[in-house]
C-alpha cells in the first residue's frame with residue numbers, strides 16, 4: 687500500500703505560511719509594513735509573566751506603515 691503524501695503536503699504548506707500573531711496587521715515581509723514594538727507588552731513579549739498573545743511573545747508586531 688502506497689503511503690499518501692497528503693499529510694506531507696500539508697506540513698510543507700504550514701511551514702511556508704508566515705506566522706501571524708493577533709497584533710500583526712500583515713504577514714512579515716509584506717511591502718509597506720514593518721516591525722513595531724508591541725503596544726500591549728511594550729516589546730517585552732510577556733505580560734505578568736505570561737507570553738503576550740498580541741505579539742506571540744516576540745515583543746514586536748507587523749504594522750502597516752503610512753507611506754503617503
Ligand SMILES: [Zn+2]
Nearest residue numbers: 724727738741
Ligand atoms: Zn506583545
